[in-house]
Amino acid sequence: MSPRRQRRPSESPALIAFGRQMRRLREAKGVKQETIAHLTQVSGPQVSKIENGKKRATRSFVEFVDEYLEAGGALINLWEDLNKDGHPVPIWFDWPKIEADAAMLVTYQHSVIPGLAQTPAYALAILHGNQEAADARIERQKILKDPREDGSAPPIYVILIDEQALSRQVGTPETMREQLEHLLAVSMLPNITVQVVLGSGEHDGNMGAFVVATMADRSEVAYIETAVRPLTTDDPADLSVVARTLVSLRSRALTEEMSRELIRKVAREKWT
Structure with missing residues (x-):
């Protein structure tokens, strides 16, 4: 969401x-x-x-x-x-700044491609044709490639994505094929890892999507999507739950190369 x-x-x-x-x-x-x-x-x-x-x-x-x-x-x-309720306020406005300053970002998405890895066409479709919002999302992707203001390298970015997101149509079939090809290209960048989480059965990731930002001082902040609105938290209890969920998800994730093979297969067999 x-x-x-x-x-x-x-x-x-x-x-x-x-x-x-x-x-x-x-x-x-x-x-x-x-x-x-x-x-x-x-x-x-x-x-x-x-x-x-x-x-x-x-x-x-x-x-x-x-x-x-x-x-x-x-x-x-x-x-x-x-x-x-244990969550720092404001709960939403500062995430883009946290995201831009993070040393590492780990994200899990169960139904869509993460925003930092979306194509313009996919972003426009998922945002219901809101061009301004889509442009802003694509602009954010620069943090993964451009050096920081202080000259430091871009953040490490780990994408864990449920396999159903590869088959869930957003936009046209052409949009989906282009998106999966882009995801493959992104996965080849040295600071980015893409792993597909096998979606069969029950696992903790079914509860919702999230991103964990690890800052330069090793502190962590999580961005968690809920049915009402996303929230941003560094509460230890919240971070502990997210950490346990990550362990569960990674145990179900394919290797990087096996993930690429599955992405290629879905792009070829479903979206061509």
């Missing part, structure tokens, strides 16, 4: 409020950002982003900083106040 088109705010009041409080507590103790970075093993630029409201902090990070600054739980309480 694709998230509804919404105008994303350029900044989050919740993240800004947390960052300002953390900065005040740190400066009151005369502690430098570099010290927090060293002790938490989070890079200096990442700590700066947290204090400037441009990056969410994980609970483990907040707990450590709260104790080190002798905040008496004030920082933890604020972090919890800015969360709803």
Whole structure:
């Protein structure tokens, strides 16, 4: 399920409020950002982003900083106040930024080709002819090929896709054939792995699609599709469920080469 088109705010009041409080507590103790970075093993630029409201902090990070600054739980309480039902708020607007900054992305899709691997025609069909949304989706794909602003390599991208997505028609047969051929081409890129998950029987992946982003500091954020709307979370309990699901899915996945053979077969036999 694709998230509804919404105008994303350029900044989050919740993240800004947390960052300002953390900065005040740190400066009151005369502690430098570099010290927090060293002790938490989070890079200096990442700590700066947290204090400037441009990056969410994980609970483990907040707990450590709260104790080190002798905040008496004030920082933890604020972090919890800015969360709803264990999920950081806002729950949707910051995913494109997380996606662009990730060191590794692992996605599972049970019914469609993942957005970062879609062709323009497939994207346009799945988005019901919304050209603006389709163009934006294709534009996002640059993160898989272009170097980062800091010169670092594009992220590792692992695609786990249920075999039924290869046979589920989106658009015309020509659209599907082109899409599967594109998926094959994408699978040959050095930073991308495509594996088909055999769909027979029951497995945890039937519950829904998701993406897990691993950041440079090794923290994780998950984007989970639900019947109502997608949500973004770094809650440890959520990440644990996703991790267990990934273990189950990978046990059912074909190797890279066997996956390519199956994709070629479906493209040839069903969509030609």
